[in-house]
Amino acid sequence: MGSGKTTLGKKLAKALEFEFIDTDKKIEEAFNISVNEIFKTIGEDKFRELETLFITTFKGERAVIATGGGLPCFNENMNSLKDLGLILYLNRPAKELAHRLSQSKTKRPLLANKSDNELLLFIKNQLNEREEYYNQADFILDRDKQTVNYLLQHVKKHLKQ
Numbered sequence: 678m679g680s681g682k683t684t685l686g687k688k689l690a691k692a693l694e695f696e697f698i699d700t701d702k703k704i705e706e707a708f709n710i711s712v713n714e715i716f717k718t719i720g721e722d723k724f725r726e727l728e729t730l731f732i733t734t735f736k737g738e739r740a741v742i743a744t745g746g747g748l749p750c751f752n753e754n755m756n757s758l759k760d761l762g763l764i765l766y767l768n769r770p771a772k773e774l775a776h777r778l779s780q781s782k783t784k785r786p787l788l789a790n791k792s793d794n795e796l797l798l799f800i801k802n803q804l805n806e807r808e809e810y811y812n813q814a815d816f817i818l819d820r821d822k823q824t825v826n827y828l829l830q831h832v833k834k835h836l837k838q
Contacts, residue, residue: 678800678803681767685825686743692825693739694739698740712786713786715727716786716787728747732757749810763816763835765815766811771801774800774804779796816832
């Protein structure tokens with residue numbers, strides 16, 4: 678959450694001439710309800726089921742997919758993602774993520790009503806819990822490698838195989 682998946686994903690998709698897909702947006706469109714409302718009305722567990730349904734039934738080709746930060750961590754979704762293609766993990770420090778997310782806390786259900794200190798602690802805990810999944814990515818990219826040019830150099834090699 679807040680790592681820049683959508684921003685970088687759109688740029689990479691454009692450079693590769695691929696479709697860009699944001700799983701949260703697709704779920705919102707399919708069910709005509711915001712992720713925030715899903716969390717409030719039917720809960721996180723149901724949202725995780727919808728993510729799994731989306732990723733296991735995805736049939737597109739030549740796409741860059743930005744998932745929610747929790748999607749790879751539930752319901753064997755990491756295996757489903759690996760079946761679809763390369764996985765990139767945009768690795769950023771908790772403090773940087775907290776700073777980036779502090780401006781959008783009200784728009785994100787898991788962050789609502791958290792103080793800055795609570796937000797930082799929450800992010801640290803999330804990263805600790807999710808690290809085992811994130812580290813299964815094909816590419817673990819620190820900030821200096823989170824550029825379209827870097828990704829094009831490395832991703833294109835794998836696309837030709």
